[in-house]
Amino acid sequence: MREIVLGAAQMGPIQRADSRQAVVRRMIDLLEQAHGRGCTLVVYPELALTTFFPRWLMDWAEVDDWFEREMPNPATAPLFDRARALGVAISFGYAELTPEGRRFNTHILTDRQGAIVAKYRKVHLPGHSEHDPDRAFQHLEKRYFEPGDLGFPVWRLPADMGGAVAGMMICNDRRWPEAWRVLGLQGVELAILGYNTPSVNSQQGEEGLEKRLYHSELSVCAGAYQNATWAVAVAKAGDEDGHPLMGGSIIVDPDGFVVARAETEADELLVHACDMDATRFGKTTIFDFARHRRIEHYGRICGQTAATPPAG
Numbered sequence: 001m002r003e004i005v006l007g008a009a010q011m012g013p014i015q016r017a018d019s020r021q022a023v024v025r026r027m028i029d030l031l032e033q034a035h036g037r038g039c040t041l042v043v044y045p046e047l048a049l050t051t052f053f054p055r056w057l058m059d060w061a062e063v064d065d066w067f068e069r070e071m072p073n074p075a076t077a078p079l080f081d082r083a084r085a086l087g088v089a090i091s092f093g094y095a096e097l098t099p100e101g102r103r104f105n106t107h108i109l110t111d112r113q114g115a116i117v118a119k120y121r122k123v124h125l126p127g128h129s130e131h132d133p134d135r136a137f138q139h140l141e142k143r144y145f146e147p148g149d150l151g152f153p154v155w156r157l158p159a160d161m162g163g164a165v166a167g168m169m170i171c172n173d174r175r176w177p178e179a180w181r182v183l184g185l186q187g188v189e190l191a192i193l194g195y196n197t198p199s200v201n202s203q204q205g206e207e208g209l210e211k212r213l214y215h216s217e218l219s220v221c222a223g224a225y226q227n228a229t230w231a232v233a234v235a236k237a238g239d240e241d242g243h244p245l246m247g248g249s250i251i252v253d254p255d256g257f258v259v260a261r262a263e264t265e266a267d268e269l270l271v272h273a274c275d276m277d278a279t280r281f282g283k284t285t286i287f288d289f290a291r292h293r294r295i296e297h298y299g300r301i302c303g304q305t306a307a308t309p310p311a312g
């Protein structure tokens with residue numbers, strides 16, 4: 001058995017005025033709970049260190065305060081130190097400002113010795129880049145971030161993490177089967193994902209929380225099943241300065257079943273022992289890609305963006 005005892009560390013809301021230090025203390029609390037329950041990897045949400053700031057239209061001078069220039073840094077070092085001391089790998093999202101001045105929505109993964117072994121930059125940025133008066137609230141990810149430039153890589157984790165093949169996505173990526181399949185084509189066994197999803201659709205207020213939770217879960221369960229991979233999807237949830245984010249964090253098995261689900265919109269830990277060998281059956285039967293994929297018919301997937309229905 002190649003096992004990862006996986007902790008999904010859902011986080012409750014982070015207010016605009018909360019310091020990184022206060023947030024890191026909460027992350028360390030979750031880490032210690034996870035260690036107490038035997039976890040070898042703990043996954044935190046997208047933009048785990050701050051409020052979901054893309055809801056605010058800000059002066060550029062203020063924007064960079066929400067970004068990290070290095071990782072780890074003085075605010076996050078205590079989390080890395082504690083994770084290293086406990087022998088627990090961690091994965092979390094943050095806003096990255098590169099030395100060249102580029103801004104990305106980023107997620108990293110460490111090994112159990114606290115070294116960063118993997119970095120992903122969000123590819124599918126939702127929202128808009130200018131103030132949109134028709135929305136109930138703003139979602140300015142296209143303003144503050146560039147689309148990720150690293151693609152969807154996977155990484156072979158060390159033996160003390162089951163030698164698992166891990167990949168990462170961030171939030172909106174989970175709704176795109178292309179992202180899952182690119183990971184699937186590299187043999188992914190654990191798909192790691194964090195999210196900040198408003199409880200309300202800014203363009204369709206009547207949509208309702210139930211439908212939004214369903215779409216999130218549907219996407220993750222389908223992606224896991226169709227690529228025969230474990231998946232973990234971790235929310236930042238609750239009311240951030242009057243803006244509600246949904247919970248619904250889940251761990252999903254390679255058959256697409258939810259094996260653990262959050263019940264609150266607060267800091268909450270889910271734990272499940274994930275056997276990476278449980279991915280083998282799906283990968284060698286119905287989703288044996290080498291035998292069954294028909295790439296001669298998939299050209300449109302990479303050849304066009306917009307749908308082109310026939311004239312009529």
Ligand code: CDV
Pocket residue numbers: 046126127139170171172173175195196197198
């Ligand atoms: N942070 C996100 O990417 N949120 C989106 C919003 C736009 C719904 C999501 O897909 O959940």
